[in-house]
Amino acid sequence: MALLGCCLAAQAQVRYTDDPQTALNMDIEAKAEAAVLNIQTFSRTNQIMPDAYVVIRFMDGTEIKLTGRVNNSNRMHEGDVGHGFANRFNSNASLLLTPAQADLFKTGVKSLMIRMAPNAFYHEWEKDEIGGPLYARYTTSKENVMFKKKQTDKP
Secondary structure (H helix, E strand, O other): OEEOOOOOHHHOOEEEEEEOOEEEEEEEEEOOOOEEEEEEEEEOOOOOOOEEEEEEEEOOOOEEEEEEEEEEEEEEEOOOOOOOOOOEEEEEEEEEEOHHHHHHHHHOEEEEEEEOOOOOEEEEOOOOOOHHHHHHHHHHHHHHHHHHHHHHHOO
């Protein structure tokens, strides 16, 4: 899979693809007591599973498995929209992470498997390419949540 995007300030996300007919965007955002891994897929298939399933193995050997509901599935976009193919379908899933699980991203991602369609997306890396940018995005998001909390806690 080729890495297409990287960390870009507060709007950071990781985008990668293993073929011209499928692409994935990933993002982690902090919430008050948890974190959310947001995944968006673009593909030619309109067969979307109701539940998203993700397995992430980190560089230190730790592995987490996450499940969540797919929402906004099967929105079709016609024409060439930057991924080189027409009539693409997109779907989104949000998966809940504990803060400890979100902190694992700083060790680096070794492999990733995402199943939101009949075909699973799988890739393995020799060196971390997506964990660092995702962790940076999470850290920025966490700082924003803490800043907002401080503002509301003032007398």
